[in-house]
Amino acid sequence: MEALLNEWLWQEEYWLPPGIGWKDIVMKEDEGCFPLPRDLIYTIPLAFAFIALRYVFERIIAIPFSRYLGVKDRIRVRAPSNPKLEAFYKQSRQQPSQSEIVSLGKQCGLSQRKIQAWFRHRRNQDRPSNTKKFCEASWRFAFYLVAFIAGLASLINTPWFWDHRECWRGYPKQPVAEAHYWYYVFEMGFYLSLLLCVSVDVKRKDFKEQVIHHIATLFLIGFSYCANYVRVGTLVMLVHDSSDFLLESAKMFHYAVWTRTCDSLFVVFALVFLVTRLVVFPGRVVHTTLVVSLDFFQPFFGYYFFNALLLVLQGLHIFWAYLILRMVYKFAFMGKVERDERSDEESEVDDEDEEEEEEPEGDEYSWKQRKGAINSKLASLANNCVLNNLTNQRNITSRQPKAR
Incomplete structure (x- = not known):
């Protein structure tokens, strides 16, 4: 197996620039440590450790904190x-067709209306509670922060943090600091646990x-470490972490219905996201890997593969920026963020009997809207009743002469 890997996977032209071999990057003990693929083996047990730690964190810290902030679940x-x-619901969670409803009604001896009501209630049971969503957001917030x-503490004093040309000076024979190694291991382990x-x-x-993002991130972290793109890789991870914890904090206060705090954090997050993901990331990070790196070595397979992964991430950034700008538009013209454009598919109740639970407590504007709609329907109904009475009275009057 080792011979097969050395022959096919670890070919020098895949991982190193032309004219450089594995023997050329061997470092002495006083020169530092060169990154090796086997160093990432610790990410696998670390991923399971993160899952266990998350389980403990959610029950000891997140749930009590959600109660303290006033997070309430729908009944x-x-x-x-x-x-x-x-059995039918577990086999197919989709909305049953009309023919399936008729068939199920005959099997169970229920009317079609009761069958439809049962499926509405059953789907609502599986929808995640606000507490579950709060715990998930608080866990990611804690890690990203x-x-x-x-x-930032490990990179603030490095030369490539300020001058991106330093990312390639001496490449690929660049030693990796222990702090940056653990930065890589913890980030990769966390994203593996998310996947x-x-x-x-x-x-x-x-x-x-999200799945594409996690897979691309894992490939990006793993390949950049094996190809010793560590300096650029640390900058990529730092750019992503700078806005992620702001988004998760805004979600936490959204589930707690702290509207003003949520809206303020969302505005800050939107600004940081748009600047870091649409300006800093493509203008500095992608530019230095795509253009500046060619001043130090000729392109090879690793150059194309690494930049392809970065461009995939940039495409996802543009997609999420579009959703964020839609929310900013709603915030600017409606006065508040009505709903998360990335909201979970299973969170919206579709049962008419539970429709009133969709509105958070204290939302007077939404209640007035619903009250006005109800009043208009009642007025319309009353008008219809009056018109019907007048019509009936006219019919009775018109028939009286004939009766005489």
């Missing part, structure tokens, strides 16, 4: 026990984009 009507409908502070938990986390509208 939903549970669907009555029905083995046949439950710690990672950003630690990453392992993606099936149980809250499913959002950008679910596919």
Whole structure:
């Protein structure tokens, strides 16, 4: 297996610039440590450690903190026990078709209306609670905040933090500091844990984009370490962490219905995201890997592969920036952020009986809107009743002469 890997996977032309071999980058003990693929083996047990730590964090810290902030969960009507409908629901979670509803009604002896109501209640049972979403956001907030502070502290005094040409000076024979090695290991372990938990986390509208982001990030971190793109890789991770913890903090206060705090944090997040992901990332990081690096070596496979991953991330940045700008538009013209454009697919209740639970407490504007709609419907109904009475009276009057 080792011979096969050395023959196919670790070919020098894949990982090193032309004219440089593995023997040319061997470092002495006093020169530092060159990154090796086996160094990343610790990310696998670390990913499972993150999952266990998250479980403890959510129950010891996140849940009590959510209660302190006043996070409330909707009270939903549970669907009555029905083995046949439950088996169909687990087999296909989609909305049953009209023919399927008729068939299920015959099997269970229920009307079509009751079958539809059962499926509405059953779907609402599986929708994530605000507490679950709060715990998920608080866990990511804690990691991103710690990672950003630690990453900034380890990079603030490095020459390539200020001059990006230093990322390539002496490449590929560049030693890796121990702090940057652990920065890589913890980031990769965390994203691996997110990928392992993606099936149980809250499913959002950008679910596919999130999976692509996690996979691209893992490939980016792993390949950049093996190809010794560590200096640029640390800058990429720092740019991402700078806005992620702001987004998660805004979500936490959104679930707690702290509207003003949530809106303020969202505005700050939007500014930081748009600047770092649409200006700093493409203008400095991608530019230095795509253009500046050619001043120090000729392009090779690793150059094209690494830049392709960066461009995939930039495409996702543009997609998320579009969603954020839509929310900024709503905030500017409606006075508040009505809803998260990336909101989870399973969060909106579709049962008419639970419709009133969609509105957070204290939202007088939404209540007035609903009250006005109800009043208009009542007025319309009253008018219809009056018109019907007048019509009936005219008919009775018109028939009286004939009766005489």
